[in-house]
Amino acid sequence: MIKLQVEGQPNKVQPFLHDLKQRPQIELIHQEVKNKGMTGQIDVSVTCYVRHRPDRRLRMVQMVTAEGAIINLPMLDLIVVEIEEGVRVFCGKVYDVFG
Structure with missing residues (x-):
């Protein structure tokens, strides 16, 4: 601590x-x-x-589409800011090993 x-x-x-x-x-x-x-x-x-x-640099962001499909995005150095109630902005680094 x-x-x-x-x-x-x-x-x-x-x-x-x-x-x-x-x-x-x-x-x-x-x-x-x-x-x-x-x-x-x-x-x-x-x-x-x-x-x-x-060790908590990598975090998973999970989004749900209107149809109920789940999208998982692994992000490095994620920062989440709630700009108003119920509205959040996600900022971080995303990598694509196949890109």
Whole structure:
């Protein structure tokens, strides 16, 4: 387990932590949030406990067509972002051994 300390303005810290959570090789175990008064502005301090799992680079994306057929796509370094409720964007690397 790795302890990660992130400090700064909330509008800078939150996107960083969101990006960290999207990475499949980083497993967020626990986080603690504290508000701090630093440099006259309200800053935040977040302590994250994470586990680095480099073996999780390959993940399977499964899609179901309107007819019920299942399509499996193996993807490397997959990042999944939910842009609105029920709508997700998948970003990663796909390889074709027959291409």
